[in-house]
Amino acid sequence: MARTIAKDHDQKRSQILKSAAKVFAEQGFDRASMTQLARECGISKANIYHYYDGKDAILLDILDTYLRDLRDRICGIELDGAVPEDRLRRVIAEVLLAYQGADHEHQVQINAMSALPADQQKQMRLYQRDMVRFVSDTIQVTAPEVFDGNADKLRSATMSVFGMLNWYYMWNTGAGSKAREDYANLVADLTLKGVKGL
Template sequence: MARPIAADHEEKRRDILLTAARVFAEGGYDRASMAEVARACGISKANIYHYYQGKEALLFDILDVHLKRLRDRIRAVEAEEAEPRTRLVAMLRVILRDYEGADHKHQLQMNALATLPAESQSVLKDYQRDMVRRLSATLAMLAPAKLAASKARMRDITMSVFGMLNWFHMWQPRATPAERDDYAALVARLALDGLAGVQADR
């Protein structure tokens, strides 16, 4: 008879993911062990294997949950906001809000994703590509026709927008939600209007 799933299974799984992300990011994914994660979670090594078969499955789930959730939020904005400029600002705000408290996941995304099997990497990179594609499509709707038709130029613009968001996340880690929203609007104005669209005060 199969072992029943505890009522708090999902809550414990979420706690394991958060703790494992910290352990992997701070100590290095290659050097960290399942025993170390279990200790940090306050559970036995045997118990953690009830949730995950090993480090690889744990790393994949950390990144899968993180990237899929952000991808789904961007899709929701796209469905809810018909006006392109409003949609762009909303997308940027969602991204910056989601970045808050996600430092360990970002480190793993940059430094450990490549250690996963190709099939797992493909799933995660599909999330990333989908987010880039949707943001780029929104920017293209607001760009002059000639610029919008240039895939290479729109890629440069889209990744530059992501670069600005990443800069803010890196250098303003304690920013409030209101400050994140304000910066998202600033990035949209810079991308669409240049310096002429930026006001001196907030």
Template structure:
């Protein structure tokens, strides 16, 4: 007979993911153990293995859940009929709001993706690719298509914008919603004002 799924299965799974993310972020993924996750979660190691067959599967589920939800949140924004600069501001704001409370997941993503098998990496990198493509398209639109003529420059500018987002996550962990919204405006204004100089640089 197939094992029935408990009614609180998803709730327990989400709790394990949250605790595991904190353990991985604190200890480092390579050093963290399933025993440490179980202890932090207040459950037995056997219970962890009821949900995941190992640390690799657990790490993948943390990152898959985090990146898929982030990707869906920002790429589902209705940007139609909106000036490019306003699109940029709205997307930046959504990223900063989405990052709130997700410090551990965000921290382990840079280390964790490369530790997974290629088939798992492919899934996670597809989410990242979607988000980079959205940002690149917005920045290219702000430049009236000029950045698109230099793909290397477009990528450099795109990743620099993500770098500013990551800076805020690293250095302002206690930022309020108002703080995050304010910084979204700062990044948007800085980017829009700076693009002409970047485009026209020799």
């Protein structure tokens, strides 16, 4: 007879992922053990194995859940009816707000994604590319006369925006929503007022 799924299965799974992301971020994926993960989760090691075969499976689920949800949130922003400048402001703000509370997951993405097999890394990069393409398209329509036919310039502008956002994210991890929105407006102003002169 198959074992039934507990009512709190999804909640426990989310708890394991959050706790494991903290351990992987602080200890490093290679150095982290299932014993450490169990201790951080406040459950037995045997209980973790009820959810995951090992830490490789946990790593994949952390990154897949984080990047897929981030991609869906960013690419799902409602922009209909907004002028290009307002679209860019909404997208930039949403990226910073989506990063809030995900410090450990972001560090795991940066430091441990290479531990995944090549096919799994490829899927994670597809999520990232979807987001970059969405932001790039949003930037492109703010100054089509600058970017049409110049993919290199558009890519440079797009990655510069991500660079500004990631700088803030890495150095202001405890910032609240208001501070993030204020900085998002600064990035939007720099981008909108700067692209015309590129």
